[in-house]
Amino acid sequence: MTTTASRPSTPDRGPRRTAPAPSFAHLIRLSDDTGLFEHARHAIVRREHGYCTDDVARGLVVASREPEPTEEVLRLAERYLTFLTHAQDHGGAFHNRLGHDRRWTDEPGLGDWWGRALWGLGTAAARSPASWIREEALVAFSRGAARRSPAPHAMAFAGLGAVEVLRRHPTHTASATLLADAAAAVGRPGSDPRWPWPQQGLSYASAALAEVVIAASQLRHDGPPLDDGLRMLAWLRDIQLRDGHLSVVPAGGWRRGAARLPHDQQPIEVAAFADACATAATVTGDPGWEAGVRQAVGWFLGDNDVGMRMWDPSTGGGYDGLTPHGPNLNQGAESTLALISTLQHARRWS
Template sequence: MTATLGPPVIAPTFTHLARLSDDTGLFEHARHGVVRRGHGYCTDDVARGLVVTAREPEPSVTVAGLTERYLGFLTHAQGADGAFHNRLGYDRRWRDEPGLGDWWGRALWGLGTAAARSAAPWIREEAMIAFRQGASLRSPAPRAMAFAGLGAAEVLRGDPGDPAAGGLLADAARAVLGASTTYPLMDLDWFWPEDRLTYANAALAEVVIAAGRHGGDPELLTVGLRMLGWLREIQTREGRLSVVPAQGWRRHGPRPGHDQQPIEVAALADACVAAADATGDPGWEAEIRRCVDWFLGDNDAGVPMWDPGTGGGYDGLTPDGPNLNQGAESTLAFVATLQHARRWS
């Protein structure tokens, strides 16, 4: 399948990701391209880092080294019961207790991806041990469950009968949609299970798509695809991608255009890959290309959302153009989205 041509696609670059990393993990923040060590590390970003490095089919020595460090960080962050710390200071001291917030879900996403896709057998084995330990838990937060469910979906790619992953994925979809089978908030004007769009929204649709596909439930798959289609429609402005900003959009409320976050674009790209794989519909391939093009300059400001000099992704799209800081979340969003461009390269 092919997608509509846009700006020339570049290959994923791990230069800035390596700059943001040390022998412990991945620093969260940067001022422009310079690491801000005083802000320390967080499991959220290290887990995202493991997702993108483990996705590389033929990792360079640099990328393989990052995968090892990120896996080591996550196994160190995991408590005896399977929950995870989130924040580690530059002094290598944890600032919190293990918990089941978004970072737990993202840690399982990273571990599940490494267990399914890493080029190194020992990485796959170690990641699977940590994944199983965390997959026995459940979070009360729907987004944390969605991220964990995406890790479970990765495990099921390699082992469709894995009971721990299958149970977690099914529970994640239920957490997103709620107990009702009528989905009362999901009407033609607002086909979404929450009354507000916040962050990484497309991940919720993606986990429902994955649960429907892996669980052999065509109705659930249809619901997930409809959620994603609705999200695609409301994030389109004059034919280009214009994503939910940091302050979110509320049902029946105003829909501000800024500040748009790269994580929204990356989450949409990931979900559209899942939809394309589940349906074979070339329309989803075109949407992936729109996500790539957003970073390359086809956005509301008409400016690239990355720095060719550093390889870093800019932290947000403001009314005045890019926020030139290049932290871990935005750089990982840029790299993750470019990885999907291999589908038509």
Template sequence: MSTAASGFSHLLRLSDDTGLFEHARYALVRREHGYCTDDVARGLVVVTREPRPAHRLTRLAECYLTFLTHAQDRSGAFRNRLSFDRRWSDQPGVGDWWGRAMWGLGTAAARNSAPWIRNEARLAFTLGAEQRSPHPRAMAFAGLGAAEVLRAIPDSTAAASLLTDAARAIGAPAESPSWPWPQPQLTYANAALAEVLIAAGELSDDGQQLAAGLRMLSWLCDVQTRDGRLSVVPAAGWRMDAPRSRYDQQPIEVAALADACATAARVTGDQVWQEKVRRSVAWFQGVNDADALMWDQATGGGYDGLTEHGPNLNQGAESTIALISTMQYARRLP
């Protein structure tokens, strides 16, 4: 595997001293689209996951954390969109960006190698944990951050309460073996929902909840595997009892599967989950429906999607972070 695939070169290209630009045309930043809390939070997750970060990654974590604390208001909600001239274009809220901010803050509070980053992230996480979102996916993302905090700080009542509420918002899997999913449609980052139930079951010693999350994840892996390779639910989603399109597949879906399967492997010790992580890695390396490499070897950027005509060659923040996140697991696989 090339070091470009596992490195941060394109993430650094997309970042400045304010934050992380959302979009790129091929490898070049599109400043007119500005920054968003969603992507900055995702960036904080992956730079924090590095066990021995280079100085430039610590500086990047500081930049991303500063962005998130600036986006947060006194109620714990977050703004999402900042223009290139540093003007917020929206009001604080608790949509997906709140959930992802909580995921980034929780990861930094638990894992970052710099104590000053951990301390500041914990303060912002605790404030944000006073909020709840009506959206299950936002709660799922926040639940992932809460699980990170609880693994490092088991007596965090704010994190425990948030994780419990996140699992409740997701709900229990359906009884039908053909569709054991809490909702009638798969949309985006689906595996995050299963991962939260797995984490909540693990951290509360609730075997039933853990089993429910593993059942959901096993089914999700099965329906997104074709001929031994990943073929993930496309951007348009897939509704129960409806035809399923093959394209446009998104890297975020592959990265979410890698995250959830890595968590399942750690919790259960079952090697079958590591094999499923390998399938996510392989998807980026060309073992996919188009037999196409899903990252740019020259820039290290992740391509924005897999279409019926091949990769979307734009290299935005979301897809690049999905690549980095998945390849972080590749380096740890036996």
């Protein structure tokens, strides 16, 4: 989680602007020769909090998604890949937290960071223009793909990495098996239209669970029905729209039958929704899902509950959360990566 920061003295309201191109300026600012620092106070790196595999993996995803990366972005991808291969043990699990002193503070495990590491490695293996990055990423992905996590979110993130690999290597058996297991871990939607979600609560990056089911329905001949994933995503979209703009489930989550709080909203939720809508639009050709991508972009530009933009044009950083009083002005890795990821989709659907 992020720390609080001072609020803006003058709310940034006014007319909506065209989505900017994704900027890697703040991501470069947050990175050094080891990896990607997790936290910042406003735009200044907080080195004392060190690095985490979670964020480095997400960094590798967005760097690998760039269709024509600059030399600086390509170097970021290589650096993030090096971090992930160092974090991985011989059995395919990953450390998550590395101190600024370059010492791991935890043991290798199979939590969300394992899933996100596979997502990053799979994306690099499929999309990087550099052959040496693709080859090494595939080796590390294949090692990690032999493992399984008991956590549905971790499995969903890993499954999204498997999706990337299968699109480039359709016969990659370990990816196909992992994707099937990821969709099974998410589960089937329920029959109650008021709560069709497979779990009894929404926590974080919820749309990723729907996305992996949608992708598995297309890439596995014995995968789940496409309607399962689309029904999950449609319900998630409907409950997160307020007066035409996106109002995502807050960091505290939402349990079935409980009151839903409006804040604090996290950029990761918006980015996951953009990813899932982009996948649904590609799979179905339904322009309604393109609108979901535009709503996610709009949330960052100020089309949200408080009418304030969620990024800093002067730094390229994303703000860490939307509170009742406006944005948390800290610009950490997670929020900046969520901004970049969402703006990457805007190239096609803004």
